[in-house]
Amino acid sequence: MLKTLKIENLAIIEDLNLEFEPGMTALTGQTGAGKSLLIDSLKLLFGARADQDLIRFQKSQATIVGVFTNLGTKLKQILENYQIKSEELVIKRIMSRDNKNQIQINQTTITLQDLRKIAFYLGDIHEQHDVSKLLDQNLQLSLIDQIDRLEVEPLINDFVIAKESYLSAKKKYTQALEKKAVKEKEIKALKEEIDELEKAKLDAEELTTLNETIEKLENQEKIVSSVSNAYEILEDMYQKQSLYDAAMSLKKVKDYDVIYEKAVDTILNSHYELEALRDELSQSLEVFSFHSSEYLNELQERDFFLKNLEKNYNKTINELIVYLKSIKEEVLMIEDYDGYVLNLKKDQDRLFKETLDLGIKLREKREKLSKRLEHEIITELKLLDLEKVRFQIAFDEQMDNFFEDGIDLVTFLISLNEGEPLRALYKTASGGELSRFMLALKIVFSRHQRINLVVFDEIDMGISGVAASKVAHRMKELSKDIQVLSITHLAQVAAIANNHYSITKVVKEGRTFTEVSNLETESRVRAIAEMLSGERISSYAIEHAKALLEK
Structure with missing residues (x-):
């Protein structure tokens, strides 16, 4: 239940502290006094999006703090995920003009999504426009699901996953059919490309090797001259044995000083390294003797061919190798397209059946829940001065249509007078009857959600006379089990409440303020x-x- 509500700088509310008791509390006041701002505050605590327009004029931020007690078992389990084991839940929302908004529970920062998950088990808020939503078939279906969310949600999740797989398979199949004719025309061009690229015998490293070889051959004269000169010098040194003789001379005295010993090793190593280098230079010169100018021309032609190929396809050699593989696969796919399309069709049909089976399983669960909802709603409506009411939930057979959360379309059918046929709710009910229907729903779902707080914003709109008294008494009965906060214009509802707050607005020094009095x-x-x-x-x-x- 809501224990305290503190509001700072929210529209015409500057600073407000309210204490709430168990049972039923009525909130009354003239239009525009600020009753809707209390609803806005609670909505923010329950996960509504922040709205900077609600921040009081000339203030930088608005703050709403709610303290809740008597937390339900399911809510306590959820709060344990945030390391919260307190018997009180403190929710704090800060809205700032610089978008530095904050959400905290017991001083722990959480996301808006987390807050909404928590708020589902905390309480329920009825707003004035919620009555009109009753006429929405999607809402009607969601109401059935709320009877047993723990069982329905896994079924919906399974259906959604299967539906997405089916839609993906259907898209592939449809695209395959559309491409079939086009691809058959493309196959000739693709085969010509394959023939050209296969004849090219592409190699990822070839261009690099070609460029290096061509550069050497183009500079052959310079390379041969320089290398030959170096070779002759090294050969002369080798023939004279200069380094070797120096090493042998020092070897005779190496035992007298470590310097001489190291010098011997160094000179000998240099001798052998120069000998090896001389041989390598000789071999490199031999390479040039085998390559004629015709060979250079062949290499240049190959280089030109490969670069021209890259230009024509606007791809590198590496990319052309990958491209060749892909168009080969594409040609194979086109040549065996009937088999490919048939497999896609089989996948689509299989996934359609799997999705439909899950949809039917979900429908069967919903049909069982709808019978429970029918019975509970009728019971409540009879307590709200609609003794002759009949209510039925009709399922529309939509076996070939997959919707966002199943295969079901439902319509709430109602007959409010004896002898009258069942008709769609939107065709039959008046404003006052819709209000009572909504109240019945809220009472039913407060039991199923196991919440400790229900907030009604003029749910008694359009009701008068005996019906008003019965609505008031039913709300009072509900408040014996859970806390009820009711914004009302009905005297019967205000009078039956355990507590009564009056909401007024006053003007002080040119500014408007909301004030709340405990009557x-x-x-x-x-x-x-x-x-x-x-x-x-x-x-x-x-x-x-x-x-x-x-x-």
Whole structure:
């Protein structure tokens, strides 16, 4: 339940602290006094998106803090994921003009998605426009699912995964059919490319090797002259044995000083290295003797051919090798396209059946839940002065259509008067009847969600007379099990509540402020009398208000 609500700088609310008790609390006041801002505050605590327009004029941020107690078992389990084991839950929302918004639970920062997950088990808020949503078939279906979310959600998830696989297979099959004719025309051109690229005998390293060899051959005269000169010098040194003789001379005295010993090793190593280098230079010169100018021309022609190939295809040699492989596969696919398309069709049909089977399984679960919902709604509506009501949930057979969360379209059918046929809810119910239907739903789902708080924003709209009294008594009965906060214009609802807050707005020094008063006996009588007769309170209205309170 909601224990305290603190609001700072939210529109015309500057600083407000409210304490709430168990049972039923009525919130009354003139239009524009700030009742809707209390709803906005609670919505923010329950995961609504931040709206900078709600921040009070000339203030940089707005803060809403709610303290909740008597937490349910499921909610406590969720909170353990955030290392929260307290018996109280403190939710704090800060909206800032610089978009530095914050969400905290018990001083732990969380995401908006996390907050919504927590709030689902915390309470439920009915807004004025929620009644019109009742006419939406998608909402009607979601209401059935909420009867047993723990069982329905896994079925929906399985269906969605299967549906996505089916739609992917269907897309591939459709695209394959569309491409078949086009690909058959392309196959001739592809085969010509394959023939050209295969004849080219492409190698990833060839261009690099070609360029290096061509550069050597083009500079053959310079290379041969320089290398030959170096070879002759080394050969002369080798023939004279200069280094070797020096080493042999030092070897005779190496035992007298380590320097001589090291010198022997160094000179001998140099001698052998120069000998090896001389042989390598000789071999490199021999290479040039085998390559004629015709060979250079062949290499240059090959280099030109490969570079021209890259230019024509706008791809590198490496990319052409990959491309050749891909178009070969594409040709194989086209040549065996009937088999390929047939396999895609089989995949599509198999996945369609799997998805449909999951959709039917989900429908069967929903049909069972719908019977429970029908019974519980009828029971509640009869307590709300609709004794002759009949209510039925009709499923539309849509075996070949996959929707976002199943194969089902449902319609809420209702008959409010004896002898009248069942008709769609949107064709039959008046505003007051829709309000009572919504109240019945909220009562039913408060039990299934196992929440401790329900907030009603004028759910009694369009109701009067005996129906108003029954609505008030049903809300009071509900408040014995869970906390009920009700914004109302009905005197019967305000009078039956355990607690009564009056919301007014005042102007001080050119600024508007919302003020909230906890009404006691006399002030409460006058507030209810004003609800009955308007600003000019009659003695009859006073007596009527007292009578309502005494009940």
